[in-house]
Amino acid sequence: MTAFAIEIAGLRKSFGDQVVLDWIDLAVPAGTVFALLGPNGAGKTTLINILSTLVVPDGGSVRVAGHDVRTSREEVKQSISLTGQFAAVDEVLTGEENIHMICRLSGLTAAESRTRTSELLTQFDLVSASRKRVKTYSGGMRRRLDLAISLAVIRPVMFLDEPTTGLDTTSRRALWDIILQLKEQGITIFLTTQYLEEADQLADRIAVINKGHLVAIGTAKELKSHVGGEVLELHNAKDELIVTIPTSGSIHDVSQALNELSRTLPQDARVSVRRPSMDDVFLALTTKEMEGTPL
Structure with missing residues (x-):
């Protein structure tokens, strides 16, 4: 072969x-x-x-x-x-x-x-x-x-x-x-x-x-790196996922994302940071109208 x-x-x-x-x-x-x-x-x-x-x-x-x-x-x-x-x-x-x-x-x-x-x-x-x-x-x-x-x-x-x-x-x-x-x-x-x-x-x-x-x-x-270095997740008091945001993982990007969200999210919202999964990749690539260039 x-x-x-x-x-x-x-x-x-x-x-x-x-x-x-x-x-x-x-x-x-x-x-x-x-x-x-x-x-x-x-x-x-x-x-x-x-x-x-x-x-x-x-x-x-x-x-x-x-x-x-x-x-x-x-x-x-x-x-x-x-x-x-x-x-x-x-x-x-x-x-x-x-x-x-x-x-x-x-x-x-x-x-x-x-x-x-x-x-x-x-x-x-x-x-x-x-x-x-x-x-x-x-x-x-x-x-x-x-x-x-x-x-x-x-x-x-x-x-x-x-x-x-x-x-x-x-x-x-x-x-x-x-x-x-x-x-x-x-x-x-x-x-x-x-x-x-x-x-x-x-x-x-x-x-x-x-x-x-x-x-x-x-x-x-x-x-996964195409999505971002880290994924920011916010949950409400009932532990229900409110929003997921891809970030580079840097303190600056995470802080900026939180500052922008703080004006609209409830005060008891909880935040967690995790590595991107294939689910994140799949959703990011298939929910957009894109014909991207291969990595």
Whole structure:
């Protein structure tokens, strides 16, 4: 694989008159975890669908694992695995049968498939339900099974579209560990997520997309510094949050903010100062009408 697992230049995609992706430029180094954040309808799933050859771009250049998604679709498919937002499993089969089937279809021998199936059932805590029909599974169990199936054969590039949606905290943390283990093996992980903490904990780099435009890209630390050095929070006597203000963190800026607010806020308001979170970054970048320059 090349130094970059994913290379995008000038990517454009529209559906009718609706522009979904507009001049996207992006490069993801091989062997890293990359997170894409954005509100619903921002273009995240469309981008993943283009990268996985499910949707044809209107313009621009897109390469995955060194292969062009238009002219080398089969080579791209052999280099990737994809887990969509909704579990794609056969409800009539058991969990064990689902995994074993995909292993065989992916080219593993019968013996290799049995071994890999056993490993994945254990890894995703599905052993006790392995011989039950999937139609009896809970939503969280189906999601874990779907993720297990996507790992039947390890590919150089993995696309995970909101992989932990519907999982409980324990299952989500377990998947985080699996993602980090895959990264240690040199696998590139490209994920979208609605859990900002997830991107903060896992991703080497994070991009924020809004209305089809990349509005920011960088490490979690770089994106947080874009918001400000410290965040000033004011609460009323009932401990309800009144206002949040990004500041540089300097005494001058904090004092100035407090002086300006003191004329309108109740006298019993309490103040606290904290470091910016990914929530602050997300809100700052997606609630403004902006098409910013990447960090």
